[in-house]
Amino acid sequence: GQNIDQPTEMTATEGAIVQINCTYQTSGFNGLFWYQQHAGEAPTFLSYNVLDGLEEKGRFSSFLSRSKGYSYLLLKELQMKDSASYLCAVRGIYNQGGKLIFGQGTELSVKP
């Protein structure tokens, strides 16, 4: 089966750092994605990890440990506009369609 877990909601302060965790158990693995989604809008791509380690992209970083089935998204220097839902998604292997399976999303609220 497939199971992806993330916290339902988190709150953080403007200017701070927040880490959103994601754990997964899937039958096949071909990469883990993080997306940001504002209410009523489509998800926008943030990061992609397929090998273990940290990927950094500006204020956002994402980490992956395949042996532990674990990833996190790190947001630094939080801004009010970072208030959104953050979705962790695992891609299946390509010959199974390579489809993305999403976690339930983490609603992040950034307070002044």
Add this chain to the structure above:
Amino acid sequence: GAVVSQHPSRVICKSGTSVKIECRSLDFQATTMFWYRQFPKKSLMLMATSNEGSKATYEQGVEKDKFLINHASLTLSTLTVTSAHPEDSSFYICSARDRGQTNTEAFFGQGTRLTVV
């Protein structure tokens, strides 16, 4: 990144009618497109995988005859909600993967807000 265009962005229809939603990849070819449904404050639920030139692969619990998918070309997939009912009201989102790059992110359309009255 690549652009995926979804149309319409909003639609209101009467119960019993059918609604067609289009998903186009504008600057790349997509052999595979995905259709998702999202309820308020919930995550994306994969409905089906749309394969160009062949039948779609539906996820468990999704009615094939209710949600008709056609992927007639490398740049267009359509989802038709047949005999719509109020419980079909939802946010529908498509995504497409660049044919030439299998290990890149899937690009999402802007979504379609369907309201059935």
